Amino acid sequence: MRPVVALALLIxxxxxxxxxxxxxxxxxxxxKAHAIPLKTPxxxxxxxxxxxxxxLVGGARIVSLGxxxxxTREFFQLKHRMLEFLAxxxxxxxxxxxxxxxxxxxxxxxxxxxxGDPAELLRGMFFWTWDTxxxxxxxxxxxxxxxxxxxxxxxxxxxxxxxxxxxxIVNDFVAKYDADFAESVxxxxxxxxxxxxxxxxxxxxxxxxxxxxxxAAAGKRIRFSGYIKTDAVADGYAGLWWRVNxxxxxxxxxxxxxxxxxxxxxxxxxYEIDLPVAAEATNITFGLLMPGRGTAWFxxxxxxxxxxxxxxxxxxxxxxxxxxxxxSTNGAGYEFSVVTPVARTGTHSLRITGAPLxxxxxxxxxxxxxxxxxxxxxxxSRLEAGQAKYRTSGAADAQIAWAIQNARVALQCAQMRxxxxxxxxxxxxxxxxxxxxxxxxxxxxxAHNGHVASGGFDYETMGAALRKMYGQQMVIFGFAFSEGSxxxxxQAGGRLMTFTVPPAPAGSLDATLAAAGVPLFALDLRQAPxxxxxxxxxxxxxxxxxxxxxxxxxxxxxxPSAYDAMLxxxxxxxxxxxxxx
Numbered sequence: 001m002r003p004v005v006a007l008a009l010l011i012x013x014x015x016x017x018x019x020x021x022x023x024x025x026x027x028x029x030x031x032k033a034h035a036i037p038l039k040t041p042x043x044x045x046x047x048x049x050x051x052x053x054x055x056l057v058g059g060a061r062i063v064s065l066g067x068x069x070x071x072t073r074e075f076f077q078l079k080h081r082m083l084e085f086l087a088x089x090x091x092x093x094x095x096x097x098x099x100x101x102x103x104x105x106x107x108x109x110x111x112x113x114x115x116g117d118p119a120e121l122l123r124g125m126f127f128w129t130w131d132t133x134x135x136x137x138x139x140x141x142x143x144x145x146x147x148x149x150x151x152x153x154x155x156x157x158x159x160x161x162x163x164x165x166x167x168x169i170v171n172d173f174v175a176k177y178d179a180d181f182a183e184s185v186x187x188x189x190x191x192x193x194x195x196x197x198x199x200x201x202x203x204x205x206x207x208x209x210x211x212x213x214x215x216a217a218a219g220k221r222i223r224f225s226g227y228i229k230t231d232a233v234a235d236g237y238a239g240l241w242w243r244v245n246x247x248x249x250x251x252x253x254x255x256x257x258x259x260x261x262x263x264x265x266x267x268x269x270x271y272e273i274d275l276p277v278a279a280e281a282t283n284i285t286f287g288l289l290m291p292g293r294g295t296a297w298f299x300x301x302x303x304x305x306x307x308x309x310x311x312x313x314x315x316x317x318x319x320x321x322x323x324x325x326x327x328s329t330n331g332a333g334y335e336f337s338v339v340t341p342v343a344r345t346g347t348h349s350l351r352i353t354g355a356p357l358x359x360x361x362x363x364x365x366x367x368x369x370x371x372x373x374x375x376x377x378x379x380x381s382r383l384e385a386g387q388a389k390y391r392t393s394g395a396a397d398a399q400i401a402w403a404i405q406n407a408r409v410a411l412q413c414a415q416m417r418x419x420x421x422x423x424x425x426x427x428x429x430x431x432x433x434x435x436x437x438x439x440x441x442x443x444x445x446x447a448h449n450g451h452v453a454s455g456g457f458d459y460e461t462m463g464a465a466l467r468k469m470y471g472q473q474m475v476i477f478g479f480a481f482s483e484g485s486x487x488x489x490x491q492a493g494g495r496l497m498t499f500t501v502p503p504a505p506a507g508s509l510d511a512t513l514a515a516a517g518v519p520l521f522a523l524d525l526r527q528a529p530x531x532x533x534x535x536x537x538x539x540x541x542x543x544x545x546x547x548x549x550x551x552x553x554x555x556x557x558x559x560p561s562a563y564d565a566m567l568x569x570x571x572x573x574x575x576x577x578x579x580x581x
Contacts (some may be wrong), residue, residue, distance in 0.1 A: 001239060003411045004237070005138070021162060022047065024090060025529070026087070027512045027528075027529070027531040027532065028512055028513075028515035028516050029203065029516075030517075030528075030529055030531075031512065031513055031516040032514075032516040032517060032518060032558035033362050034523060034524065035521035035522070036049075036052045036053065036056075036522040036523065036524075036525055036567075037049065037518050037520070037521050038050065038078075038520045038521055038522060039520075040079035041074045041077040041081055041520060041569065042077055042081065042417070043077065043081040043083075043137075043138070043141060043466075044083045044084070045081070046139075046400065047085055047088070047089055048086050050081075050089075052312065052522075053085065053406070053522060054089070055092065055409050056444045056475065056522065056524050056564075056565055057086070057090060057475050058475070059473075060442075060472075060473055060474060060475040061435070061441075061442050061443070061470065061473040061474070062275075062378055062435075062442070062443050062445060062470055062473060062474035062475070063082070063086055063092065063442075063444050063464065063472060063474075063475050063477070064155045064218060064432075064444075064445040064452040064466075064475070064476040064477065065079045065082055065444065065446050065447075065477050065479070065543070065567075066077075066444065066447065066448060066450075066451070066452040066453070066476070066477060066479050066563070067446075067447075067448055067449060067479045068449055068478075068479045068480050068481055068538070068539045068540065068541060069248050069486040069488065069539070069541040069542075069543070069572075070129040070448065070487075070488065070543050071129065071486040071487030071488050071496075071574055071575045072481065072485075072486045072569075072572045072573075072574070072575060073132075073134055073572065073575045073576060074481075074543065074569045074573065075479050075481075075518075075569065075572070075575045076132060076134035076135055076138075076575055077134050078139065078479075078520075078545060078569070079138070079446055079568055080134065080138035080141065082246065082444070082477075082567075083095055083138065083142075083153070083444050084116075084141065084145075086143070086154045086180060086442075087145060087444075087446055088150065089152055090149075090442070091155055092153065092155065092442040092443065092444050093151075093152060093438070093440075093441050093442055093443075093444055094153065094156060094434060094435075094438075094441050094442070094443040094444070095142065095153055095155055095156065095443070095444050095446070096156040096157060096158050096431060096434055096443055096444070096445050096446070097155075097156075097157050097158075097445075097446040097447070098127075098157070098158070098427070098446060098447035098448065099125045099127050099130060099157040099159050100125065100126065100127075100157060100159045100160065100161060100162050100165070100166075100409075100449060101157050101158060101159060101166070101409050101430055102154070102165040102169055102406055102409065102456070102498045102571055103124055103125045103157065103165050104125055104155065104156055104157020104158075104159075104279070105155075105156055105157065106120045106121055106124060106234065107122065107125075107139060107155040108154050108155045108156060109144040110139070110143060110155075111139060111143045111146055111153070111154065112146055112152075112157045114143060114147070114153065115228065115296075115393055118136060118139045118140060118143070119136055119578055119579070121139075121197070122135060122136055122578055123578060125157070126162070128496060129543060131577065131578045131580050132575040132576055132577060132578055133575070133576040133577065133578060133579055134566075134575055134576065135578075136578050136579070139155065142155060143175045148225035148542075155417075156434050156505075157425045158434065158445075159423075159427055159430075159433050160409045160412040160413050160416070160417070160423070160426050160427065160430060160431040161423065162413065163189075163409065163410040163413040163414070164191045164193070164332060165406075166406040166407070166409040166410045166413075167185075167188075167189040167192065167406075167410050168189075169377065169402070169406040170185055170189075170383075170403055170407045170410065171185050171186060171408050171428055172187060173220045173383075173388075173395075173403035173450070174383075174393075174403075176391075177279075177386075177390045177393045177394075177395050178382070178383075178390070179384055182185060182381055183446075184378070184379070184382075185379055186445035187374035187375070188372070188376055188378075188379055188410075189410075191371065191375055192372050192375075192376065192410060192413065192414055193251050194316075196217055202316040205236065205289055205290060205291035205292070205334075205419075206282070206289060206290045206291075206329070206330075206334035206336070207229055207287065207288075207289045207329065207330050207483045208288040208289070208298075208324065208327045208328070208329050208336065208350065208352070208555055209285055209286070209327060209330070209355075210285065210286055210287050210289040210315065210326045210327045210328070210330075210570070211283075211284065211285055211305075212285065212286050213284075213312070214281050214282065214283065214284055214304060215276040215412055215536045216310065217281070217284060217305055218278070218279050218280075218281045219277065219278070219279035220276075220277055220305050220306045221240065221274070221275070221277070221301060221306055222273075222275055222277055222304065222305055223272055223273070223274045223303070223307075224242050224272065224273045224301075224302075225240075225270060225271065225272035225273075225287060225301070225302050225303075225304075225305050225373070226240055226270070226271060226277075226288070226298055226299070226300060226301040226317075227268045227269065227270050227274075227294060227298070227299045227300045227344040228261070228262055228266075228267065228268070228269060228271055228297070228298055228301065229238075229267055229269075229270075229296070229297040229299075229342070229343045229344070229349075230262045230264065230266045230295065230296045230297075231265050231294060231296075232264060232265055232293070232294040232295065233262065233265075233290070233292055233293070233294035233295070233296060233403045234263070234264070234292055234294055235266060235290020235291070235292035235293055235424070235459065236263070236290065236291035236456075236538075237248055237257070237258070237261030237262060237263045237290070237292065237350070238261050238262055238263075238271070238288075238290045238296035238298075238306060238482065239256050239257030239258065239260075239261035239271070239275070239288070239289050239290070240255075240257055240261075240271055240286075240288060240289075240301075241254075241255065241256035241257070241286060241287060241288070241289055242254070242255055242256075242273050242275055242284075242285075242286040243276070243284070243285050243286070244278060244281045244283075244284050245278050245281070245282060245283040245284075245285075246278060246280050246281055246282055247280065247282060252277075252278045252280070252281060253275045253276060253277065253278070254275075255273045255275055256289060257271055257273065259320055259507055259544050260489050260490070260544050261542075262296075262473050268299070268344045269417075278474070285419055288327070288350065288352070290334070294353070294355040294356075295351060295352070295490045296351070296352050296353075297339075297342055297343075297344075297349045297350065297351050297352075298319075298349060298350045298352070299318065299319065299343055299345065299346075299348075299349040299350070300315060300317065300318055300345055301315075301318070303317075312326075314326045315327075316349070318345070318346055319338050319343075319346075319348040319349055319350050320346045320347065320348050322338050322348060323338060324336070324350065330472075334353065334354040335351075335353050335354050336352055336354070337349070337350075337351045337353075338350055338351065338353070339351045339352075339446075347386045358418055358463040369414070369417050369419075370418055371420035372414040372417070372418070373414045373415055373418050373420060375414075376407065376410050376411035376414050377411060379407045379410070379411070380404065380407045380408055383400075383404045383407055384404060386457065387400050387404075394512045401437070404431055405430075408429075408433075409430070409527065410428035412430075421572045422459065422460065423463075424459070424460060424461050424462040424465065425460060425462070425465050426449060426467045427447075427451065428462045428463075428465035428469070429465075431443070431445065431462070431465075431466060433467060447462065448542060448562075449478050449479060449540060449562075450540060450542070451463065452476050452477075452478070452563075453476065453478065453557075453562035453563060454466070454467040454474075454476055454562060454563075455467075455558075455559075455561035455562050456472040456557045456558055456561050456562040457562075463562075475564045476562070476563045476565070477563060477564070477565050477566065477567050477569050478538075478559065478562060478563035478565070478566050478567070479521070479566070479568075479569070480509065480510050480513055480539065480566055480567075480568050481539065481568075481569045481570070481571070481572045482503050482504050482510050482511065482513070482514035482570050482571065483498045483501060483502055483503040483570075483571055483572075484500065484501070484569075484571040484572030484573060485498050485499065485501075485573050485574040486498070486499055486541065486545075486572060486574050486575070487499070487573060487574045487575050488541065488542075488543060488544055488545040489543055489545075490544070490545065490546070490547055498574040499545050499547075499574075501539075501551070502535070502550050504539065504551075504553055505537065505539075505554070507536065507555065508537035508538060509532075509536040509537060509538040509557065509559055510534055510537070510538050510539060512531075512536070513566065513568045514570055518568075518570075519569075519570040520568070520569055520570065521567075521568055522565055522566070522567050522568075523566045523568065524564070524565050525560040525563055525564060525565055525566060525567060526560065526564055526565075527558055528559070528560050532558075532559050532560055533557035533558055533559075533560055533561070534558065535557060535558050535574060536556065536557065536559070536560070537554040537555065537556055537557075538553075538554065538555060538557050539553060539554060540555040540557075541553045541554050554568075
């Protein structure tokens with residue numbers, strides 16, 4: 001349809017009054033005129049106010065639901081209500097969440113058949129972000145919906161950050177249907193369990209690693225702390241890490257500050273890792289790391305064991321000797337230097353600066369990352385080539401496909417750790433796999449705004465990859481809010497807590513949406529006026545948040561380049577923990 005004709009129809013239908021009104025309306029006035037008011041975020045409230053969303057979604061096969069924080073009650077409730085509407089009224093049949101794939105699929109048996117304890121299964125996904133009352137209520141609704149006979153909706157996940165359950169599924173399958181290959185799969189599984197842990201968006205990373213005396217810590221609790229200062233750290237973070245391995249290389253404890261490490265530019269701040277060391281520990285490694293770009297300084301490291309300071313002359317935790325005593329370094333494209341005069345105390349600190357070489361993987365104290373990738377590439381190839389044999393041995397097609405997909409999840413994890421594939425791309429590939437299992441399926445995706453967005457970032461997001469695959473068959477809803485509370489982990493370290501922020505700053509996208517005066521609404525951005533296509537600040541809060549900074553993580557974004565529509569909540573409250581925990 002020609003633009004002039006389309007505008008004329010809008011005028012006749014009363015959507016706009018005149019062309020000049022379209023051009024002259026303020027962004028807030030345009031938002032108010034085009035907002036689709038929603039009476040509540042709570043599911044079970046009927047669909048009358050949501051009917052206009054039918055036209056917005058249209059014939060899409062994918063509806064992606066973002067979130068501006070990982071800990072907002074109203075966002076989670078609104079996603080539940082959107083799923084209820086899309087499954088009940090628009091024929092959507094699959095729900096998929098930003099959680100590790102095989103762990104999430106364990107909930108599918110519950111929502112389809114009522115098998116298991118949903119609170120325990122939710123906790124078994126190992127994502128504190130989703131271990132909430134709101135998500136549990138949605139899962140219970142899914143079970144009730146399936147039991148009612150009104151429709152059928154599955155529970156799935158598309159993430160691939162940990163290989164533990166995926167590896168076990170592959171091992172069990174091979175032990176039954178390909179015994180000659182069982183030892184190779186066991187070795188591949190052991191290798192990936194001691195390979196570098198997931199870090200940022202799939203890049204290689206700088207690593208300073210040391211070995212810690214097992215006898216000093218076994219059966220006790222350690223606290224590893226240090227001060228970190230950063231300058232323009234992007235696409236990653238700076239962090240401490242500690243790993244405890246047991247017999248056969250099993251990871252008994254691990255932390256790397258992934259969700260809590262500093263990003264951007266920050267002054268000296270203390271961070272810590274607090275972990276138990278099992279009595280059966282056989283190997284302990286620890287140190288410093290930095291995935292991504294920029295510069296980070298580290299100083300005044302310390303280790304406490306059962307609350308008592310630990311000292312050992314093989315280490316120089318203050319770097320005052322001018323050398324890296326007790327730590328070795330790896331990371332192609334990074335520079336490691338003990339420098340002066342930048343220091344938290346004394347005169348020296350360790351500086352890590354640079355960026356990874358995309359073609360060169362990181363090296364760790366475990367097996368070389370490329371070797372782990374090769375092992376899992378071989379596993380996937382063997383399973384794909386053996387499908388006819390497995391059928392002859394009695395394996396069902398669904399069993400075979402699931403074993404192969406779990407091998408791919410383990411491979412994706414290894415590739416991410418080696419810097420060969422990004423997490424976002426692998427998540428998009430996994431969404432495609434889920435849809436490929438049923439060509440008629442329609443799926444609702446749940447992830448952070450930064451993952452569902454189809455543009456606006458300096459790397460390929462999951463949404464951008466899916467847009468290439470599915471084009472306009474996907475409709476993306478970004479989420480925004482003006483003020484209120486959410487739960488997150490303090491950026492300086494510590495336990496999950498509630499943060500409260502004031503109204504968004506004037507001129508930001510969030511403040512402009514709030515100025516429309518509608519407390520809860522949806523907004524189609526596909527015909528938004530030019531103001532929206534310019535960069536404006538919007539909150540982009542993940543799992544961590546800095547205390548005392550009311551406007552942290554405001555990202556300049558051209559909203560229509562990232563999302564097709566917005567779901568806006570004026571004032572929020574923090575998500576509530578899963579009552580089953």
